[in-house]
Amino acid sequence: MAEDLSILKEASKEEKYISIIPQIKALLGGENDLIANLANISAALKEQFNWFWVGFYLIKDDELVLGPFQGPVACTRIKKGKGVCGSSWQQEKTLIVPNVDEFPGHIACASASKSEIVLPIYSGGKVMGVLDVDSEYLSHFDEVDSKYLNEIIKLLDV
Template identity: 90%
Template structure:
């Protein structure tokens, strides 16, 4: 298990992902506890990218419940189909939202959040929650984030 992260400050987004993915793999390799792994993934991503908020919501009793995260306090429970997270869960697909104020039914857990990407998390082919990443900047996320964050999510199921 890695005890330290090598954080790239002056690099492209893609270079940062290419650097952090093997480090995340080392952090979670051999650890069976899901919560511990999600906590370390959240921390590693927050440290590398300094996003406003990054974390997981887990499905419990037919709603998303706040899981491990890094950033300011967040909404604790989200219904299926509500907001970006609930919509990603319901549709079982990644949602990239350039401007959260333009997303119908957006749940404003923090007014500083301006853009968002939410990706479903699967274990053994079953959706168990979502990875939610918020930025204080408009149009912050794109296909590069989608591709590499999905690669990180697949590590959870490895």
């Protein structure tokens, strides 16, 4: 596939996801390198939604280590149970945080981040990393984001 995306500007959130998912699937088709695929997913999501930060953390030596992302520089390592990412990993569930300043133990990698969604990524039935998305707006993420971001994660062959 050509590495060009068709980005919807004037559409609902759901319409944007419905448009970008087959494009991400095509980007991943035939490529088995995890880092390359995570990089393209990050870029595609950043292009479509213009979120403040979108990227991945991968579990290495019992901590989350920064992987491919789009946005400002980020925290490099996160312990299990720490912050939203470490909590999502520990609880093995998607966390939607409307106001990060109200999340106990939130790790402020960037003060401009106001809301966040973090989704665990599974391989062989175990969490192997997380997808982390931050917005500069309060209450930016909801169940629509959870549904479609989980669909995108399932496109990964891990």
